[in-house]
Amino acid sequence: MEFSTHSTASLHQVKTAALAVGVFADGVLTAAADLIDRASNGALRTVVKTEFRGRQGSTLVLRSLPGVAAQRVVLVGLGKQDEYSARVHAAAEQAFAAYCVGAQLTEGASTLVSVPLEGTPIRARARLAAIGAGNATYHYDESLGKPDRDARPKLRKVVHCIERGDATQVQAGLREGGAIANGMDLARTLGNMPGNLCTPTYLGETAQKLARAYKTVKVQVLDRKQIEALGMGAFLSVARGSDEPPRFIVLRHAGKPAARKPAKDGNAGPIVLVGKGITFDSGGISIKPAATMDEMKFDMCGAASVLGAFRALAELQLPLDVIGLIPTCENMPSGKANKPGDVVTSMSGQTIEILNTDAEGRLILCDALTYAERFKPAAVVDIATLTGACVVALGSVNSGLFSKNDALADALLRAGRESLDTAWRMPLDDAYQEQLKSNFADMANIGGPPAGAVTAACFLSRYAKAYPWAHLDIAGTAWRGGKEKGSTARPVPLLMQYLLNQL
Numbered sequence: 001m002e003f004s005t006h007s008t009a010s011l012h013q014v015k016t017a018a019l020a021v022g023v024f025a026d027g028v029l030t031a032a033a034d035l036i037d038r039a040s041n042g043a044l045r046t047v048v049k050t051e052f053r054g055r056q057g058s059t060l061v062l063r064s065l066p067g068v069a070a071q072r073v074v075l076v077g078l079g080k081q082d083e084y085s086a087r088v089h090a091a092a093e094q095a096f097a098a099y100c101v102g103a104q105l106t107e108g109a110s111t112l113v114s115v116p117l118e119g120t121p122i123r124a125r126a127r128l129a130a131i132g133a134g135n136a137t138y139h140y141d142e143s144l145g146k147p148d149r150d151a152r153p154k155l156r157k158v159v160h161c162i163e164r165g166d167a168t169q170v171q172a173g174l175r176e177g178g179a180i181a182n183g184m185d186l187a188r189t190l191g192n193m194p195g196n197l198c199t200p201t202y203l204g205e206t207a208q209k210l211a212r213a214y215k216t217v218k219v220q221v222l223d224r225k226q227i228e229a230l231g232m233g234a235f236l237s238v239a240r241g242s243d244e245p246p247r248f249i250v251l252r253h254a255g256k257p258a259a260r261k262p263a264k265d266g267n268a269g270p271i272v273l274v275g276k277g278i279t280f281d282s283g284g285i286s287i288k289p290a291a292t293m294d295e296m297k298f299d300m301c302g303a304a305s306v307l308g309a310f311r312a313l314a315e316l317q318l319p320l321d322v323i324g325l326i327p328t329c330e331n332m333p334s335g336k337a338n339k340p341g342d343v344v345t346s347m348s349g350q351t352i353e354i355l356n357t358d359a360e361g362r363l364i365l366c367d368a369l370t371y372a373e374r375f376k377p378a379a380v381v382d383i384a385t386l387t388g389a390c391v392v393a394l395g396s397v398n399s400g401l402f403s404k405n406d407a408l409a410d411a412l413l414r415a416g417r418e419s420l421d422t423a424w425r426m427p428l429d430d431a432y433q434e435q436l437k438s439n440f441a442d443m444a445n446i447g448g449p450p451a452g453a454v455t456a457a458c459f460l461s462r463y464a465k466a467y468p469w470a471h472l473d474i475a476g477t478a479w480r481g482g483k484e485k486g487s488t489a490r491p492v493p494l495l496m497q498y499l500l501n502q503l
Helices: 008-013 031-039 043-050 086-102 122-137 164-192 200-213 224-230 233-239 293-316 361-375 388-394 406-419 430-436 452-461 492-500
Strands: 002-007 019-023 059-063 072-077 107-110 157-162 217-222 247-253 271-275 277-281 322-331 343-345 351-353 379-384 399-402 423-425 469-473
Touching: 002 008, 002 164, 008 031, 008 157, 019 031, 019 086, 031 043, 043 059, 043 072, 059 086, 072 086, 086 107, 086 122, 122 157, 122 164, 157 164, 164 200, 164 293, 164 492, 200 217, 200 247, 200 277, 200 293, 200 322, 217 224, 217 293, 224 233, 224 247, 233 322, 233 343, 233 361, 247 293, 271 293, 271 361, 277 293, 277 361, 293 322, 293 379, 293 492, 322 361, 361 379, 361 452, 379 406, 379 492, 388 399, 388 452, 399 406, 399 452, 406 423, 406 469, 406 492, 430 452, 452 469
Parallel strands: 002 157, 019 072, 019 107, 107 157, 271 322, 271 379, 277 322, 379 469, 399 423
Antiparallel strands: 059 072, 217 247, 247 322, 343 351, 399 469
């Protein structure tokens, strides 16, 4: 997607297939809509009075308005003026892009970034606009035998009409948003691919492709023998039940050395992102019910979000040291699979009694968190579709955020609000650790039904004592089920906003 800017001074002269202007539900025209209205001798205001109510996200197409060079003027509803927000703005931009996609247009122009929005700088509005356009133009056909090329979106260019003095900030925001949208596309496609195609090997190959495409990215993909040499007994115990070989993927983004910056807390170590990569989760011996088990291909969305963030990082060439760690394997039932009651030894030397083989994500993550110590990180954030309990607690609106480090938690919560990819902080009190007691190992891998998302985070916290750490449980936000089934690419926007805020 190509993004560019144009001055609003000559808005009626912009030659484009479709020009978006905003209209509030109370009949108030935005400044851009007013310009178009005056150029067309009041034609737009007449339509607003009689046909268009400005309902949030609604659109109405006006063709060949007199005095206006655009082939179509697309009225986009912004809802009530006193309820206008960053989320409404992003939805409006996406609605316009979706119209262009549906009409098979190759280009369009939008005035929506120029609508004033208290508390949201124009650079942030531009960033959200580009992400919205990216969401509208996403199309999946990786596993179709005969992809319908005509169904693929043709929209390739969006011009944003703005005041001249805003050009620098808008262009920066569009560049950031475009890169984030590209990262989301990668994460979304990996999540949507079936488990027989998106295997641990495939994830490793995807990481290697990133390294070939971007000089700032370096990648190591470790195989089973190399993982064994590291002593990752918890991770390998999960992989043992499948014929698909496991992979441990290590990505490094160094940015430009001359401009490289430490994290804002003053620690010169890198930021480490750890993504759970279970490419299919049957539950193992503690097998899941058949209904919706197909959705367990999404159990690698944490890994996908790390790869998506690295795609965006590399495109933007951010001057930050960032490490990505992805333990990836399948969780399958077989004669070699983990059994309830088994005890395994993690890379840290701590032993774990496996009471439920469907609580496997924490087993692969704990070894990755131990591995992260070698980088002396400024911060570590793990991202995982970890627990159904988090879905019960928070639904599909907020990701669950767990951390004992207030500064890191606050930074991630702020990034979520700014990117509209929100999280909610959950408790991590030491009292919950009691539920993980085992008679036969240093800990059990589950703590029983009460507070399941919390005890899962408590388990991980035992492996993350050497650095500032946060855990994002994205089980409710990483994908949608039902008729709209598909990956959401969350929390790529949150992760990228957090990284951008370090600059």
